[in-house]
Amino acid sequence: MGSWLDETLTWGNTLIFALWGIILLVLVLGFVTYAIYFERKVIGWMQLRIGPNRVGPLGLLQTVADITKLLIKEDTIPRKADRVLFILAPALAYVPAFGVLAVIPYTNELYFADINVGLLYYVALSGITTIAIVLGGWASNNKYALLGGMRSAAQMISYEVPLVISVVGVIMVSGTMNLRSIGEQQGDWFWQWNFLPQIIGFVVFIIAAVSELNRTPFDLPEAESELVAGYHVEYSGFRFAFFMLTEYVYVYAIAALTTVLFLGGWHAPLAFLDFVPGIIWFLLKFAFIVFFLFWLRATMPRIRIDQLMGMGWKVLLPLAILNVFITAVYLELFIKG
Amino acid sequence: MIRTEELLLNVGPQHPSTHGVFRIIVKLDGEVIKEAIPVMGYLHRGTEKLAENLNYTQIIPYTDRMDYVSAMTSNYVLCHAVETLMGLEIPERADFMRLIVMELQRVASHLVWWGTYLLDIGAMSPFLYAFRDREIIIDLFNELCGARLTYNYMRVGGVKWDAPEGWIDKVREFIPYMETKLVEYDNLVSGNEIFLARIKNVGQYDAQTAIDYGLSGANLRCTGVDWDLRKVKPYSLYNRFEFDVPLGKRGDCFDRYLIRLEEIRQSLRILKQAVEQFPSSGDTMGKVPRVIRPPAGEVYVSIESPRGEIGCHIVSKGKAEPYRLKFRRPSFVNLQILPKLLVGETMTNLITILGGIDIVVGEVDC
Numbered sequence: 001m002g003s004w005l006d007e008t009l010t011w012g013n014t015l016i017f018a019l020w021g022i023i024l025l026v027l028v029l030g031f032v033t034y035a036i037y038f039e040r041k042v043i044g045w046m047q048l049r050i051g052p053n054r055v056g057p058l059g060l061l062q063t064v065a066d067i068t069k070l071l072i073k074e075d076t077i078p079r080k081a082d083r084v085l086f087i088l089a090p091a092l093a094y095v096p097a098f099g100v101l102a103v104i105p106y107t108n109e110l111y112f113a114d115i116n117v118g119l120l121y122y123v124a125l126s127g128i129t130t131i132a133i134v135l136g137g138w139a140s141n142n143k144y145a146l147l148g149g150m151r152s153a154a155q156m157i158s159y160e161v162p163l164v165i166s167v168v169g170v171i172m173v174s175g176t177m178n179l180r181s182i183g184e185q186q187g188d189w190f191w192q193w194n195f196l197p198q199i200i201g202f203v204v205f206i207i208a209a210v211s212e213l214n215r216t217p218f219d220l221p222e223a224e225s226e227l228v229a230g231y232h233v234e235y236s237g238f239r240f241a242f243f244m245l246t247e248y249v250y251v252y253a254i255a256a257l258t259t260v261l262f263l264g265g266w267h268a269p270l271a272f273l274d275f276v277p278g279i280i281w282f283l284l285k286f287a288f289i290v291f292f293l294f295w296l297r298a299t300m301p302r303i304r305i306d307q308l309m310g311m312g313w314k315v316l317l318p319l320a321i322l323n324v325f326i327t328a329v330y331l332e333l334f335i336k337g
Numbered sequence: 338m339i340r341t342e343e344l345l346l347n348v349g350p351q352h353p354s355t356h357g358v359f360r361i362i363v364k365l366d367g368e369v370i371k372e373a374i375p376v377m378g379y380l381h382r383g384t385e386k387l388a389e390n391l392n393y394t395q396i397i398p399y400t401d402r403m404d405y406v407s408a409m410t411s412n413y414v415l416c417h418a419v420e421t422l423m424g425l426e427i428p429e430r431a432d433f434m435r436l437i438v439m440e441l442q443r444v445a446s447h448l449v450w451w452g453t454y455l456l457d458i459g460a461m462s463p464f465l466y467a468f469r470d471r472e473i474i475i476d477l478f479n480e481l482c483g484a485r486l487t488y489n490y491m492r493v494g495g496v497k498w499d500a501p502e503g504w505i506d507k508v509r510e511f512i513p514y515m516e517t518k519l520v521e522y523d524n525l526v527s528g529n530e531i532f533l534a535r536i537k538n539v540g541q542y543d544a545q546t547a548i549d550y551g552l553s554g555a556n557l558r559c560t561g562v563d564w565d566l567r568k569v570k571p572y573s574l575y576n577r578f579e580f581d582v583p584l585g586k587r588g589d590c591f592d593r594y595l596i597r598l599e600e601i602r603q604s605l606r607i608l609k610q611a612v613e614q615f616p617s618s619g620d621t622m623g624k625v626p627r628v629i630r631p632p633a634g635e636v637y638v639s640i641e642s643p644r645g646e647i648g649c650h651i652v653s654k655g656k657a658e659p660y661r662l663k664f665r666r667p668s669f670v671n672l673q674i675l676p677k678l679l680v681g682e683t684m685t686n687l688i689t690i691l692g693g694i695d696i697v698v699g700e701v702d703c
Contacts, residue, residue, distance in 0.1 A: 043461075043462075046462060047461065047462045047466075048465055048466070049465065143344060147346075147368065147684065151368075216459065217459065217531050226354065226685055226687075226688050228352065228353060297461075298462050300459070300460060300529070301458040301459045301460035301526075301529060301531050301532045301535060302458060302535075303531050303535070304534070304683065304685045305368060307534050307535075
């Protein structure tokens with residue numbers, strides 16, 4: 001794929017690029033459809049329930065039915081809402097969520113964009129979604145939605161910083177921000193992957209990432225037992241669907257990013273297993289992280305907003321900085337010297 | 338200077354965590370509560386007034402619908418009041434049946450509380466685990482009286498139905514099962530760091546405040562006041578059994594949580610003794626006149642419901658209907674302290690504190 005990206009921009013090439021974009025979109029929508037199904041099934045089993053099993057064989061079409069229902073629902077906008085922003089917010093939330101997927105490499109050959117500052121691009125773009133959530137909360141002209149939006153803003157500021165700093169260690173070790181290179185540099189044995197040498201960074205990253213995803217135990221912006229539904233309380237139909245879609249696309253993005261940054265990307269965990277194609281290993285690790293996120297949801301209670309902020313600033317940020325420091329000392333003493 | 342103003346937020350009556358149609362109007366500064374005004378009455382049915390036109394047996398189904406999570410204790414308090422007024426003797430077997438169902442009900446009620454409280458705090462799974470175990474008790478009650486929630490089981494002078502064949506054995510089997518499940522609950526929840534951070538030192542008050550506000554049940558005992566009516570003013574057969582009254586020290590939501598879990602254990606302990614001593618034969622109804630006409634006079638009895646002291650005050654003029662009937666509902670009385678506790682807390686703690694008080698709106702509004 002890499003060779004195409006370097007070609008000159010002709011009409012034919014543009015068409016091919018657009019086609020790949022559409023393929024990615026379809027893949028992601030397929031993922032979201034079955035991630036929701038998977039989540040409901042997994043949580044159902046953990047909670048002594050069966051989960052969806054009525055629509056289609058084994059309930060496989062449940063999400064399709066749900067989305068169809070959302071799409072044909074009446075589109076309501078509250079009378080006192082700020083119409084323009086209210087309509088803009090779901091789209092603004094979704095576009096960066098899809099945009100960040102461009103830089104994620106699946107194997108050394110299969111990737112959609114090979115950007116030298118790929119990681120920076122990811123972090124910068126994903127921040128925009130929070131603006132959309134605040135916007136949606138504010139434009140709804142609903143007090144619960146506003147509280148949800150404000151919480152989201154506070155949470156983003158507290159967690160984006162440790163998230164970024166936690167990956168600095170990886171960048172220092174790899175010497176690049178290019179996600180494909182970071183993935184490639186990790187070795188063929190699992191102890192050569194970044195998660196062990198960068199264990200502090202990894203833990204901080206996972207916690208901050210769950211928080212970025214607004215998932216349990218950090219699902220404060222939509223805390224259903226306090227804020228009813230938080231920022232999307234006034235949204236219905238396909239606008240609501242877009243917010244949900246955004247959430248699951250980020251699950252996809254974070255799971256893929258974690259795989260590439262810390263879990264060796266497409267490398268086999270043991271070198272002699274490398275006859276299995278890299279994409280399979282990538283998918284396995286990816287699926288495990290998705291499962292881990294759902295597992296968390298079935299287990300954890302929700303943290304409180306002040307504790308969340310305190311943890312972000314007083315625990316995660318110093319830890320992330322400590323990690324940068326340790327990595328720097330390590331590099332200076334053992335690698336450079 | 339930025340101009341700031343308070344946000345007036347209406348929580349309920351249609352809010353997922355007010356446990357029914359309960360409403361609180363809160364004034365928020367950011368997320369900090371400046372003032373909280375509870376509004377009740379959305380579930381008011383006028384039980385006490387309706388009772389004035391009903392004979393005593395007809396009132397019993399109405400008591401089911403007060404505290405619908407713990408209908409057996411409400412049943413009992415009314416029957417106990419009438420029996421006290423009339424000086425009726427209850428057959429031993431009936432008393433045992435009453436005690437067993439009341440203790441099972443306490444376990445079931447605390448399980449509902451445990452599950453919904455964790456749901457409030459954001460953990461979904463414990464709710465389903467609690468309901469799995471409550472289901473067994475509900476099935477036992479169903480077998481006994483054909484109802485799963487509003488039992489209408491007790492009568493003045495005894496109980497309506499005797500235990501079916503093998504019922505006592507099922508209760509006996511349930512006790513060790515529940516004990517193992519309690520260990521599971523502790524492993525899953527009681528040590529969870531997030532959970533502890535959420536409820537420790539939240540909604541604290543001291544013993545004097547608790548007494549001043551008339552609190553009872555776990556809300557009172559969490560401050561260390563040893564007041565359990567089963568011990569202090571024994572009714573039914575409670576003085577025959579050995580059990581402890583768990584007490585707290587700090588008076589916060591965590592103590593209330595621990596006390597309720599421990600009360601489940603103690604209830605199981607009582608049940609264990611009760612099924613052993615259960616009389617193998619006997620009547621389940623005492624000698625009661627066909628029409629119940631208590632002599633003119635007044636009576637107040639109170640018992641320990643899962644939520645606290647539930648009392649029944651009857652004023653009789655010697656007729657088949659009470660002249661005046663008044664229930665002291667623990668949910669309603671315990672709720673008084675809510676506005677005081679909420680000031681200065683966050684929105685999130687509102688849910689934690691309200692859940693910790695353990696109200697049933699059917700009983701608050703009656």
